[in-house]
Every structure is written in structure tokens, then in C-alpha cells.
Amino acid sequence: MSNVMTLLGKQIEVQISRKDLFEGLLIDFGQDILVLFNGQHFIYIPLLHIHSIKLSDKKDQIIDSPTEQSFTEEIESISYRKVLINAKGIFIEIYVTGNISFHGYILNVLNDYLVFYSPVYKIIFIPLNHLKWLTPYNHNVTPYTLDNKTLPVKPSNITFSRTLEEQLKKLEGELVLFDGGKDPMKVGLLKKIENNLIELVIANGETVFLKQNHIKSVHLPQ
Structure with a gap:
């Protein structure tokens, strides 16, 4: 999919499933993930779940370039694992196959799964191959407007296995x-x-x- 690099900076359509279709600017493209900007948010999509990518034909719905950088801007060559590691501590929304979404923070990235903290569900284990996409929230947004004192993003005394x-x-x-x-x-x-x-x-x-x-x-x- 190296020719996809010619679409950088252009408005594209990314189809993940019959129901999931994204429209946005292609911000970055790595060996197993791409970064899309939909006019409001950056969306990080593993290539594993992408069905098709094509130039957008919606000339009446032009998306402006982002005014702020994605959190992967300083990564020379992005990858799915690097994205997950750099997202640690950032309030994000993640979707997994089956149209399940969680809001919270990545705590750790292991061999074949990640550890996620949700104020609602607490500790969640998510297999890496089932994460469809993730979207960071704005820096000034906290989950459910909770105070940082009531938000234990880094629970102590917890160890996780490699698999x-x-x-x-x-x-x-x-x-x-x-x-x-x-x-x-x-x-x-x-x-x-x-x-x-x-x-x-x-x-x-x-x-x-x-x-x-x-x-x-x-x-x-x-």
C-alpha cells in the first residue's frame, strides 16, 4: 500500500465496514496504521480493519487542515504500537470490533493486548487485533468532567502479564x-x-x- 503515500494531505474516504465510513484528510500513513483528520478530531485507524481507501468525491464538503498537531507528529515513522504507546495518559475514545466503545486512558501496551482504564468499567483488557480505531479528546476535556483527584489514571500495585x-x-x-x-x-x-x-x-x-x-x-x- 506504498502508493497510498501519494494521498497524504488529500481528502479521502476510508471504509472499515459496511457501516463505518470515514471522511477526512490523510495526515500520516505507517506500515500498519493511518492518521485521519475529520475536521474536528484525529482518528487513528489500524490497517488491519480497513477495507478500502480512495480519494473523496465530496467537493462541496471540504475539510480544512488541522490547526494543531497530532500526538504522533514527532514520530519519524509511525506504527500501530508506537501510536498506542504515545497515547498513554491521553484521554481517548476507542472502538473495538462489535461496535463497542470505551472512554478513558491506555495504561500499558503488552505483546497482544493493551490495558485500558475507564472510569465506568475500570481496568479493561483489549486484544490489539480487535481495536478498530481510537480518537483523542481535546486536552482540556476530562472523562465525564471528573476531577483529577477522583481519576486514578495510574493505579498502583498492579502488574500485567505479557500475553x-x-x-x-x-x-x-x-x-x-x-x-x-x-x-x-x-x-x-x-x-x-x-x-x-x-x-x-x-x-x-x-x-x-x-x-x-x-x-x-x-x-x-x-
């Missing part, structure tokens, strides 16, 4: 919520995880097995 499977093993015997907890078949007691297979006991006592590589987010009930 998501190792981290999930630490949660065996705990109640967990997968993919936002909207599906009752993905809420329950994590009995065991082995060879990419999660054994979960749901509310009625039934045991279900879930493939780890299809899990989009993990958090514990408050």
Missing part, C-alpha cells in the same frame, strides 16, 4: 465480563483458560466454551 492468555489465567476463579457484558453467554465465572479456549460458567450454572481470539474486551464487575 492476554497469561493475564486471563490470573483471573481464573473470578467473575468476568467479555465484550462489554451485553451478552449473557459472555458473563460468568472464568473456570479455566487453556490452548485459546475459555471455560466459563454463566449465571444459570451452565458451562460454555469461548475462543479467546474472538474475545474483544475483558473486564471485572465493579
